[in-house]
Amino acid sequence: MTALLTLDYVAEKMKEYGTAEQVRSNRIRIRTTPERVSNAIQKALESLGCDRLITISTADNGTTFELFYHLIGPHRTVVSIAIEIPRDQPEVISMSGILSPAGIYERQIHDLFGIMFRGHPGLKKIILNEDWPADEFPLRKDWKKNPDTYYGGIKVERT
């Protein structure tokens, strides 16, 4: 365990990718763009000493999808790299090449939000069952259960 990262240090190292803000004593968030996310993560791994990905959190704010890549290292500061991607073209580069654990989280996000990860080696269903319709993504805010769609499981005979 080493000392916590300071905001100034992170802001200096990551200044080409976006602004850093201190969310809490051991949480620093950097907002960047989907095009630069891969480089930003690479940079955080190399120069901020981060060595693992905790998770990729996703949220739907109605206008865009937000992705947060939470990284941590021996300094025990969570460095979150945040991006927003448009709802009409939900696509972002896959991180599974740089960070292997990202693979499973991306499959999960693909299932639940319908975000495409370019370059993912096997973007197959993992969380939702195989009968789930391919064009419905339950965690999107505008998703409603359609009474006529079959979502898997035991079929109920209506008489």
Place this chain on the structure above:
Amino acid sequence: MPEVIVPIGPHHPALKEPVNFRVIADGEKIVRLELDLSYNHRGIEKAAEQRDFIRVLPLLERVCGICSHSHSSAFAKGIEEIMQIEIPPRAQYIRTIIAELERMHSHLLWLGVAAHEIGFNTLFMWTWRDRELVQDTLEEMSGNRVHYGMNEVGGVRCDLTPHQVSTALERLPFLEERIYQYVDMVNDQQTLLLRFKGVGKLTREEVLKYGAVGPTARASGVDYDARRDDPYFVYTEVPWNVVTDTNGDVYGRTCVRIGELRESANIVRYCLENLPKGPVRVNAPKIAPEGEIFSRYEAPRGELAHFIRTNGTNKVERVDIRTPTLANWTSVAMCLVDQNLADIPVIVAAIDPCLSCTSRITLINTPGGKPGIVTFDELRKRGQTYCQEQGPP
């Protein structure tokens, strides 16, 4: 020799919960593993967006039947931070006691399951008998053996009586004696050593690369522990150590878990003996201001992360749960490569997979004495009448 696909699950005697593995094998050796976890998806994250903070905690407790306190604690402490409320010290201590008892029962359960997977059923029976003592303590404190329902936004639901504290303290010496016996067993029982040593090995570099968490990571010398790295509850006040090991195999994971059992017993004792006086909860506001929190918690299986976003109402905008088992799957898939097919159960069991189980209907005794199904509205009405009869606390 051509590769063969061996399907395992979703229903298989070696699996405790439904999961489907497609093991690609070359003779006896495993080449690759493909996973399907879809058999337990219940849409809890979606359901959580539709419930207010009072109702969302019982729902989140049901994410997992074993680490139920972990999920409600991770959520409650996140929401409390967004609301900027400080919970009383006594509540912090009680939360810690329940959390550590939960860790003990979970690790004892794991030790039994691992012993069962290698055909050592005597150890399985012993650990599960000892686990009953922990379960009894939890039942006395909270009223439940599994979903304790202790957390509430703003504190805990039940206070501990002096009698509960003293009975819990009386049980600890016996448990500790048993834990020491397990340490001896793990070190000299040939049955255990032959099946655990060198099986499912992960080096320190591999653990960091594949993002394993919890005892799986600590067994390879990666000392990530959210209790120390991101302190919550009273872990800064209680003397305890992060348990690590350097073996990196199933044997190492067993040693870490047994070491943690010992640490947990010490934490429980310290908390019970130094339980501060005072209230156990504060009145929390019904509405949380707009905010965002990434709440980390060390569950028995590893680091649990809740990403919570609130929107100024009494419901959450989003709760994103990353369970420790999901983080560990990548490392399992990697450490199975080149191992024997027969070692799958014990390697998979070594991460203590928790695919979370559920039942959706509550069968209880209706006032007439007959078993029946109680709808949510009936249950709510019953709760309201009960509270009116009891009067304000």
